[in-house]
Amino acid sequence: MKARSSNPALSLDNSVHQVAIRIRWELREELRRGVPFAYLTNFSDFYENRFFVNEAVLIPRPETEFLVDLILRPGKKYSSIYDLGTGSGVILLSLLAKLPHACGTGADISPEALEVAKINSHRLRLSDRCNFSQTDRFEGIAEKKFDLIVSNPPYIKRDAHRSGVHTMVHEHEPALALYLSDDIYEAWFTQLFTGAFKALVPGGVFFMEGHESEVAQQVPLLKAAGFSDPVVLPDLLGRDRFLRAHRMI
Ligand code: GLN
Numbered sequence: 001m002k003a004r005s006s007n008p009a010l011s012l013d014n015s016v017h018q019v020a021i022r023i024r025w026e027l028r029e030e031l032r033r034g035v036p037f038a039y040l041t042n043f044s045d046f047y048e049n050r051f052f053v054n055e056a057v058l059i060p061r062p063e064t065e066f067l068v069d070l071i072l073r074p075g076k077k078y079s080s081i082y083d084l085g086t087g088s089g090v091i092l093l094s095l096l097a098k099l100p101h102a103c104g105t106g107a108d109i110s111p112e113a114l115e116v117a118k119i120n121s122h123r124l125r126l127s128d129r130c131n132f133s134q135t136d137r138f139e140g141i142a143e144k145k146f147d148l149i150v151s152n153p154p155y156i157k158r159d160a161h162r163s164g165v166h167t168m169v170h171e172h173e174p175a176l177a178l179y180l181s182d183d184i185y186e187a188w189f190t191q192l193f194t195g196a197f198k199a200l201v202p203g204g205v206f207f208m209e210g211h212e213s214e215v216a217q218q219v220p221l222l223k224a225a226g227f228s229d230p231v232v233l234p235d236l237l238g239r240d241r242f243l244r245a246h247r248m249i
Contacts, residue, residue, distance in 0.1 A: 034168045047094040052119050056112035057088040058177045063235045064152055067209050067242055068094045070233060071150060078102050082199060084137060084151035084192070085109075087177055089117030089130075091150055096126045107133045107141070110176055138195030149196045152209040153189075157182045161211060189218055193225035200247040208243045215240050 030040055038044040038059045044051050046060040047068050053059055068091060079102050083092035086106030096104055106117050114132045121127040135141065156165060158179045169178070180188055196206045206227065210218060215232050222230035227245035235241040 034171060036168060036172055039172065044088075046090045047097075049094065049097060049124055051088050051090055051093075052116060052123065053088050054116060055172070056110060056174060057116050058152075058173050060088065060090045063241055064091065064209060065094075066235055067091070067150070067152070067207060070242065070244075071095065071148070071207055072098055076205075078148040080104070080146045080148070080201075082107065082141070082146040082149045084149065084196075085153045085177065086117050086132070087113050087152070089120045089132075091152060092117075092130060093120055093124055093126055095148075095150070096129050097124060102129065104130045105133055105141075105146075106130060107135050107137075109134065109136050110174070113174075113177070137192050138199050141195070141199050143198045144201045146199055147201050147204040148207070149200055149204065150207045151192070151196075153192065154178050154180050155209070155211045155214065156180070157185055157211070157214075161213070185214075186221070190221050190225070193218075193222050193227070197226040197247055202247055202249050204247045206243070206245045206247070209241060210243055212239050212241060215243055218243060 027040060031037065036059055038053050039055055042052060042054060044053045044059050047065050051060065072095070078095070078099055081092060081095055081102055081104035083089070083104060083106045086092050086108050089106050092104045092106045096102055106114070108114050108117070111134050114134055117132055118127070121130050133140075154177055156162075156178050159182045165178070200206060206222075219230045219232060222243065222245045226247065228248040230243060230245035232240045233242040233244055
């Protein structure tokens with residue numbers, strides 16, 4: 001057995017060292033198990049800001065940054081924004097940070113996700129220009145209220161698209177934010193588009209991130225909901241990933 005150090009400072013040093021080794025070992029094990037790095041560090045950089053994240057929310061993706069850029073690119077000014085499925089709040093808060101006169105609502109079905117979004121709104125000093133609502137799509141939302149509605153909803157079909165989802169994503173990120181049952185998929189989006197149309201003011205615009213193999217088929221659903229000129233927009237790799245549509249009247 002090792003003799004105990006007679007110097008208390010040395011033995012404290014030694015135990016701090018042991019704890020550091022243990023933490024490093026545990027982190028390495030978590031990474032080996034496939035826990036995403038952002039859940040271990042509790043932050044993720046998105047667009048121009050750093051966001052707090054935990055297991056209640058998706059880790060923000062670069063294609064969603066591209067969506068924010070698409071929305072801001074024409075230099076259009078929005079004053080009232082609704083972000084459906086806000087998660088950590090990255091879309092809403094990135095837009096508010098760039099649009100100093102805008103206000104917004106972040107909606108999510110998950111109360112745990114809304115807590116994360118609220119933390120981020122305070123950290124970015126944007127909490128005075130936004131509120132958060134626990135709701136499913138547009139339930140309880142006033143008509144003709146917003147001039148921009150944006151959404152990154154769960155758009156992966158639980159069965160049909162499952163093979164395209166990375167194990168790390170499937171095992172660690174919240175299923176609620178990722179998947180919809182195949183059999184309700186179309187009806188779920190029909191309800192989303194109808195709700196979005198009603199909640200927009202005439203002249204308002206709707207943007208959505210969607211699944212590569214689904215967005216083209218969602219264009220007629222947007223038309224049926226009342227939108228005038230729905231279009232599919234590609235991401236940086238040229239994949240069909242976004243929808244944009246206007247409410248004219
Ligand atoms: N883009 C995410 C992924 O591929 C899915 C996000 C979503 O369903 N909204 O893992």
